[in-house]
Amino acid sequence: MTEPIVETKQSENKEWEPKIIAFLCNWCSYAGADLAGVSRIQYPSNIRIVRVPCSGRINAYFIIKSLTDGWDGVIVSGCHPGDCHYISGNLVARRRFAILKELLEFFGIEAGRINFMWASAAEGERFAVLVRKATEIVKKLGPNTKFDKKW
Amino acid sequence: MTETDIKISIMANEKPRIGVYVCHCGVNIGGVVSVPDLVEYAKTLPDVTVGREYKFFCSDVGQKMIKEDIEAGLINRVVVAACSPRMHEPTFRITCKEAGLNQFLFEMANIREHSTWVHMKDTEGAYEVAKDHIRLAIAKARELAPLAVQKVNVEPTCLIIGAGITGMNAALDLTSAGYKVYLVERSATIGGHMAQLDKTFPTMDCSSCILTPKMSEISRDKNIELLTYSEVVEVTGYIGNFEVTIKKKPHYIDQVKCNGCGICVDPCPISVGNEFELGLATRKAIYIPFPQAVPSQYTIDMDSCVECGICAREDVCEPGAINYDDKPEFITVKIGTIIVATGYDEYDPSGLKQYGYGKYPNVITGLQMERLLSSFGPVVGKPVKPSDLKDPHSIAFLQCVGSRNFREGGNKYCSRVCCMYATKQARQYKEKHPEADIYIFYMDIRAFGKGYEEFYESAARDYGINYVRGRIAEIRENPLNHNIIIRAEDTLLQQPIEVEVELFVLSTGIEPKADSDSITTLLRIQKSADGFFLEAHPKLRPVDTLTEGIFIAGVSQGPKDIPDSVAQAKGAASSAIGLMAKGEVEIEPFFAVVHSDRCSGCGMCIQNCAYGAIEFVDDRSFGTIASINIALCKGCGACSGNCRSSAIDIIGFSSEQLHSMITKRV
Numbered sequence: 001m002t003e004p005i006v007e008t009k010q011s012e013n014k015e016w017e018p019k020i021i022a023f024l025c026n027w028c029s030y031a032g033a034d035l036a037g038v039s040r041i042q043y044p045s046n047i048r049i050v051r052v053p054c055s056g057r058i059n060a061y062f063i064i065k066s067l068t069d070g071w072d073g074v075i076v077s078g079c080h081p082g083d084c085h086y087i088s089g090n091l092v093a094r095r096r097f098a099i100l101k102e103l104l105e106f107f108g109i110e111a112g113r114i115n116f117m118w119a120s121a122a123e124g125e126r127f128a129v130l131v132r133k134a135t136e137i138v139k140k141l142g143p144n145t146k147f148d149k150k151w
Numbered sequence: 152m153t154e155t156d157i158k159i160s161i162m163a164n165e166k167p168r169i170g171v172y173v174c175h176c177g178v179n180i181g182g183v184v185s186v187p188d189l190v191e192y193a194k195t196l197p198d199v200t201v202g203r204e205y206k207f208f209c210s211d212v213g214q215k216m217i218k219e220d221i222e223a224g225l226i227n228r229v230v231v232a233a234c235s236p237r238m239h240e241p242t243f244r245i246t247c248k249e250a251g252l253n254q255f256l257f258e259m260a261n262i263r264e265h266s267t268w269v270h271m272k273d274t275e276g277a278y279e280v281a282k283d284h285i286r287l288a289i290a291k292a293r294e295l296a297p298l299a300v301q302k303v304n305v306e307p308t309c310l311i312i313g314a315g316i317t318g319m320n321a322a323l324d325l326t327s328a329g330y331k332v333y334l335v336e337r338s339a340t341i342g343g344h345m346a347q348l349d350k351t352f353p354t355m356d357c358s359s360c361i362l363t364p365k366m367s368e369i370s371r372d373k374n375i376e377l378l379t380y381s382e383v384v385e386v387t388g389y390i391g392n393f394e395v396t397i398k399k400k401p402h403y404i405d406q407v408k409c410n411g412c413g414i415c416v417d418p419c420p421i422s423v424g425n426e427f428e429l430g431l432a433t434r435k436a437i438y439i440p441f442p443q444a445v446p447s448q449y450t451i452d453m454d455s456c457v458e459c460g461i462c463a464r465e466d467v468c469e470p471g472a473i474n475y476d477d478k479p480e481f482i483t484v485k486i487g488t489i490i491v492a493t494g495y496d497e498y499d500p501s502g503l504k505q506y507g508y509g510k511y512p513n514v515i516t517g518l519q520m521e522r523l524l525s526s527f528g529p530v531v532g533k534p535v536k537p538s539d540l541k542d543p544h545s546i547a548f549l550q551c552v553g554s555r556n557f558r559e560g561g562n563k564y565c566s567r568v569c570c571m572y573a574t575k576q577a578r579q580y581k582e583k584h585p586e587a588d589i590y591i592f593y594m595d596i597r598a599f600g601k602g603y604e605e606f607y608e609s610a611a612r613d614y615g616i617n618y619v620r621g622r623i624a625e626i627r628e629n630p631l632n633h634n635i636i637i638r639a640e641d642t643l644l645q646q647p648i649e650v651e652v653e654l655f656v657l658s659t660g661i662e663p664k665a666d667s668d669s670i671t672t673l674l675r676i677q678k679s680a681d682g683f684f685l686e687a688h689p690k691l692r693p694v695d696t697l698t699e700g701i702f703i704a705g706v707s708q709g710p711k712d713i714p715d716s717v718a719q720a721k722g723a724a725s726s727a728i729g730l731m732a733k734g735e736v737e738i739e740p741f742f743a744v745v746h747s748d749r750c751s752g753c754g755m756c757i758q759n760c761a762y763g764a765i766e767f768v769d770d771r772s773f774g775t776i777a778s779i780n781i782a783l784c785k786g787c788g789a790c791s792g793n794c795r796s797s798a799i800d801i802i803g804f805s806s807e808q809l810h811s812m813i814t815k816r817v
Contacts, residue, residue: 017276019283021813027675027677027697028677030235030237031237031677031697033264033265034235034237034261034264034265036264036269037235037263037264037265037268037269038264038268040268040269040271041269042269042270042271042272042273043269043270044273044276045266045269045270045273045276045277045279045280046276047280048280048283048284048287049261049265049284050287050809050812050813051236051804052788052804052809053741053786053787053788053801053803053804054787054788054789056759056787056788056789056792057787057788057789057791057792057801057804058788058792059791059792059793059794059797061797061806062809062810062813065810065813065814066813069813069814071813082672083671083672083677084675085675085697085698085787086675086761086762086785086787086789087675087761087762088761088789089761089787089788089789092759092789092792092793093789093792096792096793120677120678121677121679121685121697122677122678122679122680122685123680125680128269
């Protein structure tokens with residue numbers, strides 16, 4: 001009889017788990033995430049992966065929309081600077097996101113919700129480490145409620 | 152309107168009816184999450200009309216299930232929840248096509264690499280991730296539109312970078328199939344590292360005897376444009392239609408006038424270390440890399456040359472071939488496919504201070520030993536101690552120098568050739584000096600190839616070579632005679648041993664070329680964690696890269712011996728031939744499109760496009776707006792990411808599709 005009680009207790013105490021949307025470029029980071037899988041490297045089950053051709057494809061709208069639509073965090077990951085499959089897409093993205101991040105902070109959105117990173121096709125381990133890090137940051141920030149409509 | 156265009160437009164107008172197929176992938180997915188539950192969940196989502204599960208949807212039976220649903224008219228969109236699209240997207244696109252559905256009405260949910268494999272212990276989490284990935288895929292599938300596949304021509308010409316044994320074999324295979332080859336080699340001769348070797352294990356073939364005939368075959372072949380002392384400096388374009396610029400470095404010698412007499416070499420007053428002999432000998436500033444070099448051309452090394460003018464004198468160079476003002480030449484060629492075979496660097500053990508390389512004269516590397524053993528090497532095949540140029544009576548080899556030993560500053564991987572080359576060198580020396588004491592200090596002997604185990608066994612049994620399992624703890628030099636005193640533990644006998652040997656050979660491993668980054672940047676290919684070039688799939692696409700039309704072969708992909716390098720060369724050649732034989736290739740029609748009505752003509756996209764694919768056009772109704780040249784567009788989306796008025800979209804990753812994935816969070 002004790003077992004179910006323990007179970008309820010556990011589920012009551014169950015930590016809140018953030019949901020993070022991850023836009024990964026097809027050539028480096030998506031392949032890196034695949035490699036993490038092939039190598040069975042375990043990382044927290046908080047990210048949902050969306051494949052895009054290049055980190056340069058992601059515009060400010062997608063990031064803001066993700067946050068207003070209730071995702072707790074956003075990851076955009078591309079090839080390392082200099083290694084872009086499309087020559088300079090990741091550099092364009094880097095410039096764009098540097099500005100966007102400042103702007104969002106100004107609006108009162110915690111900077112930690114938006115994570116930009118680089119992971120190559122060979123860096124399954126690094127990808128997992130970065131995901132762990134991003135998840136931890138977002139977890140500390142708590143649920144993304146700034147955009148909840150309260151009227 | 153063609154028949155396919157009509158078919159496509161009909162499909163576009165239909166309301167989505169989505170079939171969701173969740174794969175067990177054996178136990179890879181099914182063993183972690185409940186596949187039936189995922190199917191039931193998928194069926195609750197809008198527009199999903201069919202949901203099925205199966206052990207392996209990639210199998211014939213699985214594909215047939217999908218085809219039957221398409222043919223029965225139950226579905227007009229397909230979502231497969233299984234492995235990575237990088238694995239089986241092409242497979243299922245063909246399935247759709249064969250059943251009469253436009254292949255771009257297919258979407259994949261990656262629930263293996265991105266869920267069950269990375270959350271194996273967190274089954275609840277894995278299930279949530281799988282559910283969400285399926286939902287995201289369905290959200291995208293609802294927004295998919297049929298597309299007409301694009302076909303591009305493939306130029307029947309192959310570029311091979313690197314003319315070692317791998318590049319040479321690939322070149323010969325390609326020309327025998329009737330294709331033109333540009334074989335680019337950065338050094339002054341072809342042959343690569345194999346030209347430096349004396350004999351090859353386990354058959355003890357003389358390396359030159361099997362290599363030099365190939366080299367002359369290359370120089371004779373009219374379909375091979377041999378560009379030695381040249382480097383690829385720019386690559387643009389895409390599969391089938393690369394435009395490659397090659398820099399021919401100046402030889403400072405007119406190759407047409409030079410008759411290769413070699414009279415100029417002796418009078419040259421400048422001597423420098425000979426790279427081919429790994430510093431064991433010298434060469435002049437005007438030189439030929441080695442006597443059997445192909446092409447048999449002399450070169451002036453301008454870094455060392457002082458332009459004294461002796462070689463240019465009429466009595467030295469009768470044909471007047473010397474030209475100190477020689478300039479580099481650039482040629483641009485159209486190329487259909489590219490094979491990268493840039494080879495390796497020998498591991499430099501100077502960093503491992505404990506082994507005394509560079510400090511004690513009688514410590515040498517494996518490749519240096521090879522030159523000492525070589526019949527056309529600096530000591531014509533009679534190895535000597537560098538300290539006094541006498542025959543060594545005892546030699547010790549240390550294995551895994553720079554390999555399987557990242558703690559000491561080497562690499563994690565096994566270099567795969569050192570066990571065998573040390574055994575071979577030891578046998579070669581024993582053949583001539585049966586009385587010599589030879590020790591090989593090893594961690595494990597890896598004799599994996601055909602005939603290798605037999606070769607190793609016979610070395611121990613018939614030649615009396617002492618294999619000692621254990622790493623060397625310390626070495627020091629006997630100051631009287633430059634002998635090397637080795638202390639180690641024999642881990643099989645579990646006792647310390649100390650031996651004094653006259654020559655100490657470090658069996659150095661293989662490393663990626665120090666400047667291999669220049670190749671990855673040039674060709675947009677990737678490297679794996681060990682620094683070698685990354686293959687598209689470790690088992691099924693071992694010579695393909697992620698960039699279509701570019702293949703890798705030989706040691707540039709990872710350490711391997713000669714037979715494996717040649718096999719891979721043939722593999723890469725056959726993949727390249729496969730593309731060129733068809734003459735055309737289908738490419739994904741994922742391009743940028745401009746919504747003319749929204750474009751404000753600001754020109755941001757033009758600045759962001761790395762391919763120069765966007766230009767302004769004057770539109771009658773909308774004024775000056777951006778326009779995409781799809782022949783140049785790669786569909787990266789850098790333009791669309793910065794468009795202030797959302798006027799540019801990327802087919803295949805459209806704003807609607809991404810938007811629906813973001814918002815269908817439920």
